Amino acid sequence: MKKTVNKTTKNNFITYGMVIAIFAVVQILSSTGNLSRLLTGLLVPICVYTIASLSLNLVVGYSGELSLGHAGFMCVGAYSSAVFSHVTSDLIPSVPRLILAILVGAVVAAVFGVLIGIPVLRLRGDYLAIVTLAFGEIIKNLINILYVGVDDKGLHVATSAANLKLDPGGKQIIKGALGVSGTSTLYKDIKDYFFLIGVILILIVLFVIQNLVNSRSGRAITSTRDNRIAAESIGINVTKNKLLAFTISAAIAGVAGVLYAHNLSMLKVSIFDYNMSITILVYVILGGMGNLRGSILATIVLYALPELLRGFSTYRMLIYAIVMIAMMLFNWAPAARDFRSRIVEKIKGHGKEKEAA
């Protein structure tokens, strides 16, 4: 018998290969000095947004639910891991500290994912979208007034700087709307490897999502997306599977937040707003819902392009908007679908005629 590689496995490895190839190209460019400072600065944010859009794709593409609050999970991951890094900065060397920080961010975001998912997933469609949006705003609002400090007695949490009651020698970590400062300086020694870490994280995230999607649970999740009632009728626990996808997605978004927080010297909550969630959604939709490679490519192109075209930045969102509407119409309108299938038929038809002749 001939050994054949499973089609899904092959497909998965193409995705890994693509990420590694992109990484290699960037490394070659950067080592030969062909990468401008501007582009170098974009590398880690691109990794952050790639992870975020992969995470959202799990919910939007595979689970079929629209989440408009993914920035909230990133925010939770970013803040929890930043606090962790500050608290343990003298105790643990930087590499294991970063790994632990990533785990902390992922776990905290996953906990929020479960807490939010249980009520939210009872709702459907537009209601679910608006409630995730509401949760994103609530998280943003609450962190905006959150003050966290640390001293010899442990962590202090309050809603104003005066209420922290830190001992002399204690330090404030989260300063309300001013956010967290100096997280990246805690990792000075490994700062240059952040892009590599980002790429490794992308590969891990891809591994998790691809294996989940092709597992039994993953098939249950996609079947619920395609027809909820049919899935229920054959005994699939819809809520459980949706919650699974939602929680894993939240954890991955948390990881994106961790990377984001640790790459910046100033972390402010105002960045994690509704627009950030929408930006990630745009990457997912333009890359193709349920298409992981598409998400990665769309994120790279759409994130880098406007930054490179700074001069046109006033038009970039306008173009975004128009492209978004046009893509949706082209992809989903029944008329456009008919038109497309007619063209495909025509091309195929011509091919057959030629074969016959």
Place this chain on the structure above:
Amino acid sequence: MSFISYLKDGISLGSIYAIIALGYTMVYGIAKMLNFAHGDVIMVGAFVILTAVTKANMSPILAIILSVVICTAAGVVIEAVAYRPLRKASSNLAVLITAIGVSYLLQNLALLIFGADAKSFVPVINVPSLVLFGGQLTVKGVTIVTILVCIVIMVGLQLFVKKTKPGRAMQAVSEDRDAAQLMGVNVNATISLTFAIGSGLAAIAGLLLCSAYPTLTPYTGAMPGIKAFVAAVFGGIGSIPGAMVGGILLGVIEIFSKAYISSQVADAIVFAVLIVVLLVKPSGLFGKNIQEKV
């Protein structure tokens, strides 16, 4: 006395939310879609008034009429170009995302035309303030106008939907689109009419909103839009009295939490209330519970 003063502010803000929520609720009831761009139509309406009054020296009344006309037209055009082709699409996420795209489009068009800096809105409504209780309570003219306009719109709309032929066509389409079509109702025209009314109301809401809070940026409409949607869901989406009650309750909750708890978490409280309401009664206060069938 401060309680009554806050209550008055809350009802005034709530009336604006109610007018915006009407646009959401009617469109949702009839086209079964969440028109995310509705909030941005408010901003368009406000910019039209501002430009007409300051640049073209129009009289306020003419400017308001112009704004209503432009917003109505915008609503109809948006529906025809962006939403109608997707009405029979297999995924209802498609039209929601298109609506987000339209919202972005309107915001960024305004950004290009008017710039990002906040403009101060011109006082268009010139009604004297009402002084009550020997000067202890002053009710601004804008507040009185807002509440009156809200009541007039509610009553008018309720009569329109219940008593007139196009209004009953709307009810029919919202009840069962295919059956309405079989009975000779022009579904496309009815949905266009709904968008026209909703967007016209958005123009009025823009006027009232910017008269009460006179700063205008391309993003002015986004947050009130989201909150008005919350109000519509709160009251039971698809229901006109629900939008009114939901809007006013939401406005009162927002002002009270700003006054008595913290202005920074007021939005969080508003959204938390929405979540609690949806968990207890997923169809909202006045909503109908519709069972999904195969």
